[in-house]
Amino acid sequence: MAAALEVVGERWALLVVRELWLGSYRFGQIVTGTGAPRDRVAARLQTLEQARIVERRRYQTTPERYEYHLTEAGRALIPILKSLLAWGREYAISSDDPLRDRASAGCIGRSVSNN
Template identity: 55%
Template sequence: MARHPLGVRPCSLAASLDVLGERWSLLAIREMGYGVHRFGRIAGYTGASRDILADRLRKLEAVGVIERRRYSEHPPRYEYHLTEAGRELYPVLLSLFRWGDKWAVDEPALTLLHECGHELDIDHVCRHCGGPVERGRVEARVSRRPE
């Protein structure tokens, strides 16, 4: 990949960041993953201003990461829930959580326990061979030419 001519590289990571790359978006998704669905509680637990949070939730809904569900007719009020696309972000959030524990804080605020009772230890391995997923063991190949 390093030998290609210089230019903006088409990349699914860049496309993902267009959707999710704002702090308040990921924190709102975190809260929905914890089972928090009402706007006021999401705002309170994330620290986001109401205007910014409303904007991020609209964007996440527009791209299909979350959905609004009405829980009150008068006045109309909504809850926010993860869609399948949103639920598939859980391993990504766990990876960021673990990275933050190691590199961004002096002492982790939470301990994640797996249902087996042990502290969660995440391994990124290839499903085909079981080998570790790390730099130097993964090759990026262009699957299609940009138009």
């Protein structure tokens, strides 16, 4: 568990993975979806790429621009994200929280491409 947390336990890391799972492949989309500062997202993407959880794919040459996609190792994290989502909905979000339904609607049951 400690080894796994070294890779994905950094603040924002799993939220970056979540955004990729939900289909946000471009840097600006990931920043918007996570709400994280741009420099933090850049750092997390770099760490996740080094850990082979994320891969960069160039989609434009001038100027160079990249999309980010989950690798096999990254896609293996999806059941963990689903479990965290279910746990959070049950234990971390109060039943009267107006965002409660929104917190789970975007992920559970959503069909997502395999990148």
